[in-house]
Amino acid sequence: MTVELICVGTELLLGNIVNTNAAFLSEQCAMLGLSMYYQSVVGDNPGRLRGLLEAAKERSDIIILSGGLGPTQDDLTKETAALVMGKMLVEDSRAREEIERFMSKRGREITENNWKQAMVPKGCKVLYNPNGTAPGMIMEEGGTYMILLPGPPNELVPMFQEQVYPYLHSLQPEVICSKMVKLCGIGESSAETQILDLIESQQNPTVAPYAKTGEVHLRITAKAESEAAAYALIEPVEEELHKRFGSLIYTDDPKVTLEMAIGELLAKRQLTVTTAESCTGGLLAGRLVNVPGISEHFKEGHITYSNEAKERILGVSHSTLEQYGAVSPQTAEEMAKGGAKAAGADICVAVTGIAGPDGGTEDKPVGLVYISCCCMGKVLTQKNLYTGGRGKIREYSVASALTLLRQAILELF
Amino acid sequence: MTVELICVGTELLLGNIVNTNAAFLSEQCAMLGLSMYYQSVVGDNPGRLRGLLEAAKERSDIIILSGGLGPTQDDLTKETAALVMGKMLVEDSRAREEIERFMSKRGREITENNWKQAMVPKGCKVLYNPNGTAPGMIMEEGGTYMILLPGPPNELVPMFQEQVYPYLHSLQPEVICSKMVKLCGIGESSAETQILDLIESQQNPTVAPYAKTGEVHLRITAKAESEAAAYALIEPVEEELHKRFGSLIYTDDPKVTLEMAIGELLAKRQLTVTTAESCTGGLLAGRLVNVPGISEHFKEGHITYSNEAKERILGVSHSTLEQYGAVSPQTAEEMAKGGAKAAGADICVAVTGIAGPDGGTEDKPVGLVYISCCCMGKVLTQKNLYTGGRGKIREYSVASALTLLRQAILELF
Numbered sequence: 001m002t003v004e005l006i007c008v009g010t011e012l013l014l015g016n017i018v019n020t021n022a023a024f025l026s027e028q029c030a031m032l033g034l035s036m037y038y039q040s041v042v043g044d045n046p047g048r049l050r051g052l053l054e055a056a057k058e059r060s061d062i063i064i065l066s067g068g069l070g071p072t073q074d075d076l077t078k079e080t081a082a083l084v085m086g087k088m089l090v091e092d093s094r095a096r097e098e099i100e101r102f103m104s105k106r107g108r109e110i111t112e113n114n115w116k117q118a119m120v121p122k123g124c125k126v127l128y129n130p131n132g133t134a135p136g137m138i139m140e141e142g143g144t145y146m147i148l149l150p151g152p153p154n155e156l157v158p159m160f161q162e163q164v165y166p167y168l169h170s171l172q173p174e175v176i177c178s179k180m181v182k183l184c185g186i187g188e189s190s191a192e193t194q195i196l197d198l199i200e201s202q203q204n205p206t207v208a209p210y211a212k213t214g215e216v217h218l219r220i221t222a223k224a225e226s227e228a229a230a231y232a233l234i235e236p237v238e239e240e241l242h243k244r245f246g247s248l249i250y251t252d253d254p255k256v257t258l259e260m261a262i263g264e265l266l267a268k269r270q271l272t273v274t275t276a277e278s279c280t281g282g283l284l285a286g287r288l289v290n291v292p293g294i295s296e297h298f299k300e301g302h303i304t305y306s307n308e309a310k311e312r313i314l315g316v317s318h319s320t321l322e323q324y325g326a327v328s329p330q331t332a333e334e335m336a337k338g339g340a341k342a343a344g345a346d347i348c349v350a351v352t353g354i355a356g357p358d359g360g361t362e363d364k365p366v367g368l369v370y371i372s373c374c375c376m377g378k379v380l381t382q383k384n385l386y387t388g389g390r391g392k393i394r395e396y397s398v399a400s401a402l403t404l405l406r407q408a409i410l411e412l413f
Numbered sequence: 414m415t416v417e418l419i420c421v422g423t424e425l426l427l428g429n430i431v432n433t434n435a436a437f438l439s440e441q442c443a444m445l446g447l448s449m450y451y452q453s454v455v456g457d458n459p460g461r462l463r464g465l466l467e468a469a470k471e472r473s474d475i476i477i478l479s480g481g482l483g484p485t486q487d488d489l490t491k492e493t494a495a496l497v498m499g500k501m502l503v504e505d506s507r508a509r510e511e512i513e514r515f516m517s518k519r520g521r522e523i524t525e526n527n528w529k530q531a532m533v534p535k536g537c538k539v540l541y542n543p544n545g546t547a548p549g550m551i552m553e554e555g556g557t558y559m560i561l562l563p564g565p566p567n568e569l570v571p572m573f574q575e576q577v578y579p580y581l582h583s584l585q586p587e588v589i590c591s592k593m594v595k596l597c598g599i600g601e602s603s604a605e606t607q608i609l610d611l612i613e614s615q616q617n618p619t620v621a622p623y624a625k626t627g628e629v630h631l632r633i634t635a636k637a638e639s640e641a642a643a644y645a646l647i648e649p650v651e652e653e654l655h656k657r658f659g660s661l662i663y664t665d666d667p668k669v670t671l672e673m674a675i676g677e678l679l680a681k682r683q684l685t686v687t688t689a690e691s692c693t694g695g696l697l698a699g700r701l702v703n704v705p706g707i708s709e710h711f712k713e714g715h716i717t718y719s720n721e722a723k724e725r726i727l728g729v730s731h732s733t734l735e736q737y738g739a740v741s742p743q744t745a746e747e748m749a750k751g752g753a754k755a756a757g758a759d760i761c762v763a764v765t766g767i768a769g770p771d772g773g774t775e776d777k778p779v780g781l782v783y784i785s786c787c788c789m790g791k792v793l794t795q796k797n798l799y800t801g802g803r804g805k806i807r808e809y810s811v812a813s814a815l816t817l818l819r820q821a822i823l824e825l826f
Contacts, residue, residue, distance in 0.1 A: 011623055013449045014632075015440025019432055022454070027428030036426045037461055041435070041452035048450055071602040072622060073612055105780075105798050111606040131801040133602075152624065154805050210429055275695070275716070281702025282688070282695025285716045289694025292770055292803060300722035302715065303688070303698045309713035309756075343722075357705055390705060 001171065003034040004060040006052055008068035008077045009151055010043040021066045021149075021156055027210070028160060032168050033176035033223055034062065044074040053084040057144050062168070067151030069134035071113040078119070078137070081148055085141045087121035095126060095135045102133050127163045131155045138167060145171070177230035178221040180254035181241050184214060184403040191216040194244055198237065205233050207241075214399025215258065247410060258402050259287045265409045266297040273405070275301035276314050276339030276350040278326065279369065284351060284398045300343050304335070314338035314350075327352050329370050329381045336374035336381075347375045349405045351397055355390045369397045373408040380408050414474040414584065416447040419465055421481035421490050422564055423456040434479050434569055441573060445581050446589035446636065447475065457487040466497040470557050475581070480564030482547035484526040491532070491550070494561055498554045500534035508539060508548045515546050540576045544568045551580060558584070590643035591634040593667035594654050595674075597627060597816040604629040607657055611650065618646050620654075627812025628671060660823060671815050672700045672707075678822045679710040686818065688714035689727055689752030689763040691739065692782065697764060697811045713756050717748070727751035727763075740765050742783050742794045749787035749794075760788045762818045764810055768803045782810045786821040793821050 005025055011017050022039055029036050038060070042048050049068075056063045068077030082089055096118035103110045117134050120126050127136030127149075134150040136159050147164060149156045169176075183191060188211040192199070195218070198207050205222035218241060222233035242249060250261040266273060275285045285301035288294055302313050307326055310316040315338035316331055324330040335350035353369025360366035367386040372379060382404050386393045418438055424430050435452055442449050451473070455461050462481075469476045481490030495502055509531040516523045530546050533539050540549030540562075547563040549572050560577060562569045596604060601624035605612070608631070611620050618635035631654060635646035655662060663674040679686060688698045688711075698714035701707055715726050720739055723729040728751035729744055737743040748763035766782025773779035780799040785792060795817055799806045 010621060012435075013439055013452065014443045015436045015438070016623065016632075018436040022425075023428045023431040025428070026426055030427045037456060037458070039426065039454035043450060045450070052451075070624065072605045073609070074621065102800060105800060107798070108600050109603060111602050113606065114602055131805060154626075154801065154808070158802065208427065208429060277695070279702070280699070281711075282690070282698030282714060282716065283702075285695030286693070286699050286807075289692070289696075289716075289718065289807075290804065295718055298694075299719035300715070300717050300726065301695060302713070303695065303702075304713050305702065305708055306712035313713065391703065394699075394702075 001034055001061040002059070003029050003036050003062040003064060004038040004056050005036065005040070006049070006056065006063060006065045007039070007041045008044060008049060008065060009041070012041045013043050020153055021151070024153070024157060025064055025066070025160065028165060029064075030208075031176065031178050031219070031221065032165070033172060033174065033221075034168070044068055044076060046076045046080045049077065049080045050084060053081060057084060061143065062145045062147065064147045064149065066149045066156055069117065069136070069148060069150045071111070071117050071133065073113075078121070078148060081139070081146055082121040085121065085139045085144075085146055087123065087139060087141070089119040090122045091115075091118050092120045092126050092135070094128065095120060098128055098135070099133045125167070127159050129155055129159060131158060136163070138164070174223045174225065175227050175230050176221060176223050177227055177234065178219050178254075179234055179238055179252050181218045181220065181238060181245075181249055182251050182256070182258070183216045183218070183245055183248045184250055184258055184399070184406065186216055186245070186248050188216050191218070191245075195241070198240065205237055207237060213395050214403060250406060257290065258399070258406070259291050262288070262402060262406050262409070263291040263294050263297065265406065269409065269413050271347060271409065271413065272297050272299060272345040273347045273349070274299070274339055274343035274345035276335040276348055277301070277303050278305055278310070278335075278352040279355040280351045280394050280397050280401070281305060283394060284349065284401050287398055287402060299345065302339060302342065310335060314342060325364070327354055327364055327368060327370060329372070329383065332370035332372035333374070333379050333381055336372035336379060340374045347373065347405070347408065349373050349401050351401050353384075353393070353397055355393045355397075357390060367393050369393065369400070371397070371401045371404050373404050375408050375412045378412050380404060380411075414447055415472070416442050416449050416475040416477060417451040417469050417473040418449070418453070419462070419469065419476060419478045420452070420454045421457060421462060421478060422454070425454045426456050434564070434566055437566070437570060438477055438479070438573065441578060442477075443589065443591075445578070446585055446587055447581065457481055457489060459489045459493045462490065462493045463497060466494060470497060474556065475558045475560065477560045477562065479562045479569055482530065482549075482561060482563045484524070484530050484546065486526075491534070491561060494552070494559055495534040498534065498552045498557075498559055500536065500552060500554070502532040503535045504528075504531050505533045505539050505548070507541065508533060511541055511548070512546045538580070540572050542568055542572060544571060549576070551577070587636050587638060588640055588643055589634060589636050590640055590647065591632055591667075592647055592651055592665050594631040594633065594651060594658075594662055595664050595669070595671070596629045596631070596658055596661045597663055597671055597812070597819065599629055599658070599661050601629050604631070604658070608654070611653065618650055620650060626808050627816060663819060670703065671812070671819070672704050675701070675815060675819050675822070676704040676707050676710065678819065682822065682826050684760060684822065684826065685710050685712060685758040686760045686762065687712070687752055687756035687758035689748040689761055690714070690716050691718060691723070691748070691765040692768040693764045693807050693810050693814070694718060696807055697762065697814050700811055700815060712758070715752060715755065723748060727755060738777070740767055740777055740781060740783060742785070742796065745783035745785035746787070746792050746794055749785035749792060753787045760786065760818070760821065762786050762814050764814050766797075766806070766810060768806045768810075770803060780806050782806065782813070784810070784814045784817050786817050788821050788825040791825050793817060793824075
C-alpha cells in the first residue's frame with residue numbers, strides 16, 4: 001500500500017520549526033512496510049490544502065495529515081479533509097467530555113472555540129488524545145484512508161504509536177517485523193562502513209542506519225507471512241551485527257533508551273549513581289530521571305556551575321582550579337571523585353566544558369568538554385571536542401557522559 | 414513573489430534524516446519576503462519529480478530544489494528540471510576544473526560518472542561549490558526561476574547564503590517583516606479568544622498564534638515597500654497586544670526564549686537564582702543554563718530526588734516529609750527556602766511532583782506537581798495537575814517553574 005504525508009502549518013512554511021513529525025511518521029511507515037512517494041507541507045489555507053488532498057486521494061491509499069486541528073479560526077484541516085472525503089462534521093460526545101476533563105483538570109477555562117475540537121467527520125474512528133484537546137481521526141471512503149493527527153509532537157507521537165500503528169498494521173496483508181539494534185560510542189559513517197556489505201546485498205531483511213545524537217540505530221526489517229517467519233529472517237542478521245559491534249550495542253529493543261539500558265545495568269549490579277555537572281547544567285541528571293523507577297539508583301545530583309560551588313560542594317581543590325582551570329581533566333576527575341563522596345554514591349559522572357558561544361581560547365576552544373567517571377575510587381576520564389552551537393555541544397556532552405558511564409559500569413564492575 | 418521548495422531524497426521519505434534544509438530555506442525565504450505556499454519531498458524518481466515540477470511551474474514564481482545532484486545513476490534532479498524548463502545540458506568547463514581540483518585536493522580518484530556533475534542547463538547561472546563536487550544552478554524561463562542546490566547541508570547552506578540569497582534579494586519589489594510577541598502563563602485558546610477581533614479583521618499585518626510548551630507565541634507579519642514601512646504597520650498591532658496581555662508578554666523578539674528573558678530580568682535586578690528539583694531532575698536548571706552568560710546569576714543547583722537528600726541538602730524537616738509527603742505544598746516551600754539558603758542565592762525555585770507512570774494515588778495522582786519560589790524570605794507556591802506521560806509532565810513542570818520564577822521576580826522585586 002502507498003502512503004503520503006501532508007503536514008499543515010504556516011510555521012513550517014516560515015521555517016519557525018523543523019519538521020520532525022515528517023521524519024517520525026516516515027520512519028514509522030517504513031517500519032509498517034508502506035511505500036511513501038510524497039510528502040508535502042502547506043499552510044493553514046483551505047483552498048491549497050483541498051487541492052493537495054484531491055491529488056493525494058488520486059495517487060495514494062493512505063493519507064496522513066498532521067497539524068491544523070487546534071481550536072483557533074485558522075485551524076481548518078479537519079473541515080477541509082471532511083469536505084474532500086464527503087463527510088459531514090458531527091459532535092462526538094466523548095471527545096467533548098474529554099476536552100472538558102482535560103481543561104478542568106488543568107484549571108483552565110473552556111472557551112467557546114474549544115468545542116470546535118469535539119466535532120468529527122461522521123462515521124470516522126476517533127483517536128482520543130490524553131495529551132491535548134485535539135482528538136485525531138481516521139476516515140475511510142472507497143478504499144482511501146485519511147488519518148488526521150494533531151501537530152504537537154508530544155501529542156502526535158503517542159497517538160500514532162498507540163492507536164494508528166496497530167490500525168495500519170491490521171490493514172497489511174503481510175507482516176512486517178523489525179528490530180532496532182542501538183549502538184553508542186561509534187559514529188554513523190564508521191558504523192555504516194562496517195556493514196556496507198550487508199546494506200548492499202540486502203533484500204529481505206533490510207538494514208537501515210539512523211544517526212541519532214551520540215548514537216547510531218540499525219533497523220533490521222523483514223516481511224513475511226507470519227511474525228515467526230519474519231523474526232526467523234531477522235535473527236541471523238541480528239547475530240551478525242552483534243558479532244561485528246559487540247559491546248557497543250546497548251539494546252535490541254526499539255523502546256529501550258540509553259538511559260534505560262544504564263538503569264538496568266545499575267539495577268543488575270545494585271549500584272547507585274550521582275552526577276556533577278557544569279556546562280550541561282542538569283541535562284545529564286535530567287536524562288537519568290527519564291527512567292521510571294530510577295530513584296533506587298539515583299538519589300541526588302549536583303549542578304556546580306561556578307568554581308566556588310565546585311570547591312564547596314564537590315571539594316575540588318582551589319589549587320587545581322587555579323593551576324589547570326575549570327575545564328581540565330584534573331578538575332573533571334576531582335569533580336567525579338568529590339561528587340561520589342558528597343552523595344555517598346558508588347559512581348559519579350562529572351562533566352565540565354566550554355559550551356560557548358563565548359569563553360573559548362586557542363588552547364581551550366568552544367566545544368572542549370571533559371567527562372570523568374569515578375567508580376569506587378577508579379576513574380575514567382575522556383576528552384571531547386564538539387562542533388556546533390551551545391545547545392548541540394551540551395546535548396552531545398550528555399550523550400558521551402551516558403556512554404562513558406555505561407562503559408565504566410561494564411569495565412569496572 | 415511566490416516560492417516553493419522541492420526536496421529530493423529517498424532518505425527523507427524513509428525518515429532516515431530530518432529535513433533541516435526545508436526549515437533553513439523556509440526561514441531564508443521568509444526573510445526575503447517571498448511567500449511560500451508549498452513544500453514537497455519526493456524520492457529519486459524522474460516521473461514523480463517531473464509531475465511535481467510541472468505543477469510547481471504553474472503556481473510559483475520561484476522553485477527551489479535540493480538534493481539529487483550527485484554523480485550516481487539515480488541522481489536525476491538536474492536532468493528532470495532541465496527537461497521541464499526546456500533546456501539542453503552542456504558541459505561547463507569551470508565546473509569540470511573545480512571538480513578536478515576538489516577531488517585531487519582530497520586524494521580521491523575521479524570516476525567517469527563524476528563528469529556528469531559538470532553538465533549544466535544551457536544559459537543557466539552556475540553556482541560553484543567549494544564544499545563538494547555538485548555545482549548548484551539557477552535557470553530562468555518565461556518569468557519562472559528554478560534553483561537547484563546540492564542536498565548536504567554543509568554544501569547547501571553556504572551556497573544559499575553566499576550566492577542565492579543576494580540573487581533573490583535583487584528580484585524582490587516588497588519586503589516582509591515580522592515580530593514575535595511571546596506569552597507565558599496563558600493557554601492558546603484563551604489567548605486567541607482575547608484577540609479574535611484582531612485575527613478576524615486582519616489583512617496586512619496578520620496575526621497568527623503558535624502554541625508552544627507552556628507558552629503562546631503571536632507572530633505579527635507585514636508586507637511593505639520598505640522595512641521601515643513594514644514595521645510602521647506592525648507597531649500599532651504590537652501595542653494593542655501589549656495593552657491586552659500586559660505582563661504575560663515576556664518578549665517581542667523571535668530570538669529571545671523565556672529563560673533568556675528571565676536572564677535579562679536577573680541581570681537588570683542583580684539577582685542570583687538557584688534550583689531545587691525533584692521530579693524534573695535537572696531539566697529546570699538545564700533550561701536556565703541554555704542562556705549564555707547565565708553564570709553571573711546561576712551558580713549552582715540541586716537535584717534532590719530522594720527524601721534523604723531533601724533533608725540533608727535542603728534542610729527539609731523530617732516531620733514535614735512524614736506528615737505531608739514529598740509531594741506537598743509544605744515540602745515544596747521548605748525545598749525553596751532551604752535551596753536558597755544552601756546556595757546563598759536570592760531566589761530559589763523548587764519543584765516536587767509525581768511524574769509517573771507509577772507512584773500516583775487517588776489523593777495525589779500522577780501529574781500533581783508543586784512549584785515553589787522563595788525570594789528573600791517571601792514564598793509563592795503553585796499547585797499544578799498535568800496530564801500525559803512522564804516526559805510531558807516534566808517538560809510542562811519546567812515551563813511552569815520558569816513562568817512562576819518570572820512572575821516572582823516581577824512581583825517581589
